[in-house]
Amino acid sequence: KCELRCNLLPAKNGEEPTIQFLLEMVDILTNYVKKTFDRSTKVLDFHHPHQLLEGMEGFNLELSDQPESLEQILVDCRDTLKYGVRTGHPRFFNQLSSGLDIIGLAGEWLTSTANTNMFTYEIAPVFVLMEQLTLKKMREMIGWPDGEGDGLFSPGGAISNMYSVMIARYKYFPEVKTKGMSAAPRLVLFTSEHSHYSIKKAGAALGFGSENVILLSTDERGRVIPADLEAKIIDAKQKGYVPLFVNATAGSTVYGAFDPINEIADICEKYNLWLHVDYIKTYIKLCRANSVTWNPHKMMGVPLQCSAILVREKGIMAGCNSMCAGYLFQPDKQYDVTYDTGDKAIQCGRHVDIFKFWLMWKAKGTIGFEQHIDKCLDLSQYLYNKIKNREGYEMVFDGVPQHTNVCFWYIPPSLRGMPDGDERREKLHRVAPKIKAMMMESGTTMVGYQPQGNKVNFFRMVVSNPAATQSDIDFLIDEIERMGNDL
């Protein structure tokens, strides 16, 4: 059984079988890519966990002591794709990360072929420089003078947000690094009740405690109310706690809301707090932020994972995180070791997330990203206009969306005449999950839903997929009505 596999490189004369194997794999992958963009294929072929675990038509997930043949490996790869979800399909709207950018894909193939690690210039010279230049460009775009500052790509927005909290703590209470949280007073973080849960997770992980992450009230559009922030800061101070950090969201997860950053910045200045902005790429300037999380793997359509933490103050990341491990970051190398990035990260090995993004930027230019985002905003506007007065729809909040999020209830005919009250609420709460389940079973489209506060389950449509068109929006609405009509 080993025969074929053992012919691959580094085996002697392994070139030909290796290239042949890789090309067979590429054939599988390019077929998948073609089908992904083909509206006549399904978004997914849904199976329950127990069905896949039992083994579908010879697709056996179990690992064994003995090797499989290369033919079987290729079959396994086909099956893996077959039973997965086509996140690049024009009708996949389930998450903000959607779409399959061909340049980004090619970039990721190169990245895995180069298979290196961002921790030193020594083994990733080109990627380290690309990261540095790209971070500078991003800092320029958010309006920091000359793009000065610090930053890193990290494995996702939650970790980027965690960095921001760590760095804020280090800025105000540097002794916590060596002495722990007992060296600081009781510190309090503030974030919107609509913000991403990662701020709360960071508070729990880093030793603040989730109760010391104070949730801020929002207006009907999901934007933080600045007066509430100020009142809660004053309240915390009166209790003897020390307000440290405010997270403002520019494009919230569910509503796509933009917190009023300038007013929040005024308050942060007044009370000397760190201002972090969790940022969806748009066109706003964030000059007053101390740190920013920017996830190119969301609105910009870069393949997963691609998230950056940007920090206004240069050098503070190394101050916060360095442990000066001599076996990795030797000071006596022949090149300028300030290019080594490892000691300012909480990771040791760090995946190369920059290249696909850099390559997409080269291929599209800044204007290409802007066009893409404009197109997504137009599409969500189209959806909004289509359903805002349509029979059977209720918008979760009034007015045009601030971003690509459109939040709405579909009201089946059976509920349309029903007066508001517990019964209607309970029934309506079950509508979106039922429609979603039918969508997944039929595999025609996918869209997210969730409750929020006292609002029962509603659909949250987000557009970031460059393959989506108005006809796909129309299709989604048709599907919702077809599936929901008899509920």
Added chain:
Amino acid sequence: KCELRCNLLPAKNGEEPTIQFLLEMVDILTNYVKKTFDRSTKVLDFHHPHQLLEGMEGFNLELSDQPESLEQILVDCRDTLKYGVRTGHPRFFNQLSSGLDIIGLAGEWLTSTANTNMFTYEIAPVFVLMEQLTLKKMREMIGWPDGEGDGLFSPGGAISNMYSVMIARYKYFPEVKTKGMSAAPRLVLFTSEHSHYSIKKAGAALGFGSENVILLSTDERGRVIPADLEAKIIDAKQKGYVPLFVNATAGSTVYGAFDPINEIADICEKYNLWLHVDYIKTYIKLCRANSVTWNPHKMMGVPLQCSAILVREKGIMAGCNSMCAGYLFQPDKQYDVTYDTGDKAIQCGRHVDIFKFWLMWKAKGTIGFEQHIDKCLDLSQYLYNKIKNREGYEMVFDGVPQHTNVCFWYIPPSLRGMPDGDERREKLHRVAPKIKAMMMESGTTMVGYQPQGNKVNFFRMVVSNPAATQSDIDFLIDEIERMGNDL
């Protein structure tokens, strides 16, 4: 300029140009793969940061507002590889992560084509199940009954180690999650002075403080001295601190040392401490560990990133990390939502790190990994036997290596007669960096060096590259002697 790029999918009739572009990219990549295994090519073509930043023969790293042509994109890709480091080259020994596994590479290409996220079964059904089955298999292999327990793949060993500290804290002081570190007494962590610096980083990040990470003394082979652990536990208790966690290393970074895990486990049991093991894949059982970090991207040759945190107690990861974000982890989905993994992670989006590993396991079988590790151990034994009595070499510690690490000084002829003392030490300290710089300038091979404690810079050879043979070890030694002879 946009013309060609704009023909790619999702453009109308974009199939053909897309496939053509991807195949041109694959041609670049397969050529790179061939050259990587070809000993007549260099490991790297070294340039200083300022040289690459100034632009090498048209290779311009700067990003601009306008798009580049697809032809230029392909040229950029060639240049990116040209000025990078071939970490799969048979003579690349710089890090434990080395080698380019063809199956793993193909797996990573598929992963990026599928471009999904591990947080829910909903959008990654196959990958989520593969992760679950693989984690179970790993837990079985380290000897946990029926492979029961918990775990996740995380973005690298440092984050896996950070998880272990968080989970230990949650086990003993669950109220820290909500109330912060002030709800616990002063907690102390223990790890070897030879252990990976990530334990200290975790201590700093999570609010323990790096001073509360107590370093344990080691014997001449770099193994923790159990009596020292016990003495330091007693000392901490006498000061009123609370010992919480011990990290034992099975295969340390520099020496490849194995801490005496059973004796450490006895002490952990006696004092009721959490035992974490930072583990290089070998054949030892870790039945008594509460948690284990296992990095398949090291000894097992899986492409970066691939690291797992394994936890003995089922359900504790969710207890530690869950925040129950309604918009992602809806309880009213149509499938069994216990398969959703997101709420037990500190990440939100999580890259699919499992597939390449799963595919390699399928292709090699468990025995294939074992053969690979045996081969690496044989090669380091070969190196050790070759240099232990050779003129001009001194071993950093006596006796055969416990793992694939071989640590040694090369003594140039000019230093061979010199008596031990500051002058010789200072001169010897500069030898390895000089030889390393010459290696990089000439691009023929790469090996790591570092000081350790009071030992001046020495070479640390690690073998994990499946392409390496005895002739490459011979080559390395020849190069060291050729370059070091006149120092």
